[in-house]
Amino acid sequence: MSKLGIKYFFPKLVVLNQNGLLGIFPWWWGGISLFIIGLWFLRERTYNWELCLILAGGVSNLLDRFLWGGVVDFPIFGFLPAFNLADLMIDLGIILILFKGFSKNL
Template identity: 30%
Template sequence: MHLVLAILLLIIDQASKFWVQRTLPMNKPHAILPPLLYLTYVENPGAAFSLLPGWRWFFIVVALAFLILVRTHLVQMTRENPSSRWGLALALAGTAGNLIDRIRHGSVIDFLDVPFFTVFNIADCCIVIGFGLIIWNQFHSHP
């Protein structure tokens, strides 16, 4: 079930980026819920907050290694840590989505624009929520 969720979220992420690339002009905000949310198509060649833009291959290698480790760990995990399993599934989907962008486009497609923050995408949301669940589980799991 966890891998099904990861695949579904990956499809949603890639479909949203496909739509953004074909619909929105680059760097022009479109109000969705002003002043809280805009859609702004940008391409990010770096990591979060556009850090390290020249490190594309490093990010690709790290993402591939992470995907292999998470996939292996997710399959081997017991059912005792459901929030960690869901968290890993979300992190897997998000990492795969951004990895596909880096390989196909040389950068990550971002479009969710919250003023006074950075522009991000669905894959980024999956990664943050996924690691949030994993961290939450570490503090709330019972021995």
């Protein structure tokens, strides 16, 4: 089922986030962040998989912005902000980079 289908049949399950991170930052920060991470990906070979996760999630969110006018999020848990699979990929990539960075220093 497409995102628009979910929005049509289950309007309470979909949130259109037209801002940036957690609805706080402007939307264009995502494009700048992707550009910087892309440059880092070209230079740094240590974090290939982690940066691929971050870039894939970021590109997915940018495509949502162009296609739907905002990122389509799903508020699954009432106590957490709404998120989607792309956000999960970005978070996982960041966590893996931090873990790998800290484990190198041990």
